[in-house]
Amino acid sequence: xxxxxxxxxxxxxxxxxxxxxxxxxxxxxxxxxxxxxxxxxxxxxxxxxxxxxxxxxxxxxxxxxxxxxxxxxxxxxxxxxxxxxxxxxxxxxxxxxxxxxxxxxxxxxxxxxxxxxxxxxxxxxxxxxxxxxxxxxxxxxxxxxxxxxxxxxxxxxxxxxxxxxxxxxxxxxxxxxxxxxxxxxxxxxxxxxxxxxxxxxxxxxxxxxxxxxxxxxxxxxxxxxxxxxxxxxxxxxxxxxxxxxxxxxxxxxxxxxxxxxxxxxxxxxxxxxxxxxxxxxxxxxxx
Numbered sequence: 001x002x003x004x005x006x007x008x009x010x011x012x013x014x015x016x017x018x019x020x021x022x023x024x025x026x027x028x029x030x031x032x033x034x035x036x037x038x039x040x041x042x043x044x045x046x047x048x049x050x051x052x053x054x055x056x057x058x059x060x061x062x063x064x065x066x067x068x069x070x071x072x073x074x075x076x077x078x079x080x081x082x083x084x085x086x087x088x089x090x091x092x093x094x095x096x097x098x099x100x101x102x103x104x105x106x107x108x109x110x111x112x113x114x115x116x117x118x119x120x121x122x123x124x125x126x127x128x129x130x131x132x133x134x135x136x137x138x139x140x141x142x143x144x145x146x147x148x149x150x151x152x153x154x155x156x157x158x159x160x161x162x163x164x165x166x167x168x169x170x171x172x173x174x175x176x177x178x179x180x181x182x183x184x185x186x187x188x189x190x191x192x193x194x195x196x197x198x199x200x201x202x203x204x205x206x207x208x209x210x211x212x213x214x215x216x217x218x219x220x221x222x223x224x225x226x227x228x229x230x231x232x233x234x235x236x237x238x239x240x241x242x243x244x245x246x247x248x249x250x251x252x253x254x255x256x257x258x259x260x261x262x263x264x265x266x267x268x269x270x271x272x273x274x275x276x277x278x279x280x281x282x283x284x285x286x287x
Contacts, residue, residue, distance in 0.1 A: 025069045026076070028055065033083035038114040056090055063094055071100070074107040081112040089124070101133040109138040119150040122164045123265070129172040130263055136177040139168035140184065143192040155266045161191060162198035163270070171262045174205045182211055190222045197225070201232045202273060204280050209233075238278065246279045254279055 032051045040048075059066040073079065074087050088104035105128050113121070121142075125135040142148040148161040159167070169177045181196050188196070197215070200208030215221050215229040238246065246254070258276035261269040 025066075026073060026079075029073055029079055029083055029087075033080045033086070035080070035082070036112065036115055037082060038112070052086065059090060060094065067091075067094060071103060074103055077110060081110055082115045084108060084110040085116050085121075085124075098132060101128050101131055104128060105133040105135045105138060108135075109141070111138075113141055113145060113148075117150075118148065118164070119152075119159075122150065122159065122168060125168040126171060126263070129168055129170075130259075132172070134172060134176040135168055136172070136180050139165060139177070140180065142168075143184065143188050143195065146189060146191045152265055155268075157265075157267050157270075159265065160195075162195035165195045166199045166202050167262060167265070169199055170203050171259075174203055174208075178203075178205050178207050182207065185211065190225055193221070193225045194228055197228055197232060202277050204277060235281070242275055242278075245275075246282070249279075 032048075032055050035044075035048060037045055059070055070087065070091055074084065074091060084107040088107045091100055092104055105125065108121075108125065111121075125139055129135045129139075142161060142164055146161070148164060149158055150164070151158050169181075178200075181199065185193060185196055197212060200212055212229045212232055216226055216233065218226070249257075254276050257272055261272035261276065263269075
């Protein structure tokens with residue numbers, strides 16, 4: 001047989017096997033993740049766990065074979081929405097690669113918020129943002145839900161929509177989200193507008209502050225939104241202990257405290273985040 005023809009036949013066979021394998025995994029995923037958790041009772045959800053566990057164990061059993069296929073399916077937009085959150089959790093349990101973290105963030109965007117525990121959703125995107133991924137598209141989805149929040153019982157603390165958005169976006173590079181928030185602002189309800197303003201206040205970007213200042217006197221916006229914007233631009237007074245800490249701490253120490261506060265969901269972390277934000281604003285970097 002001609003050498004070139006033999007190579008062509010082998011290549012075609014390998015391609016055919018690859019396509020069949022990919023289709024097989026796709027079908028398996030669609031058969032396992034054929035439900036919406038939000039539409040099932042607790043017992044019905046629990047009945048799905050064995051099949052999901054079996055799928056996870058299969059992927060883990062041969063990552064050389066299955067991990068590339070899992071990546072392909074997470075990039076495929078044709079699956080049931082719940083797969084993208086659970087599949088991302090599986091991917092991130094096996095890989096710490098920056099590309100996989102971004103792939104996971106992109107996949108989570110395809111989830112249905114009704115199906116995902118809110119605390120898990122925010123924590124996952126917070127972690128990805130802290131690790132350098134761009135989670136903006138997935139984070140902005142919560143602006144459609146005015147009651148989006150979760151409770152932290154250990155601290156008797158509710159993370160409302162504004163804090164959820166802040167903790168998902170502020171850890172990442174501002175260039176990933178500032179323009180998106182500005183473009184969203186006029187097209188969302190007043191609760192979402194307050195959430196965007198809160199995120200901009202904590203982020204302390206010059207573009208964000210420009211928007212806050214514009215809103216103060218723009219009567220096309222709800223009065224409550226204008227008042228919040230006005231309050232945000234007022235310089236707050238520090239307590240003696242806060243002022244002493246800021247005076248003694250270096251910029252590197254303040255930056256480290258801020259970074260750590262954005263990785264913890266507690267009232268103490270929120271206080272530290274507010275303190276470091278006010279310290280940044282004291283320097284008035286945008287003027």
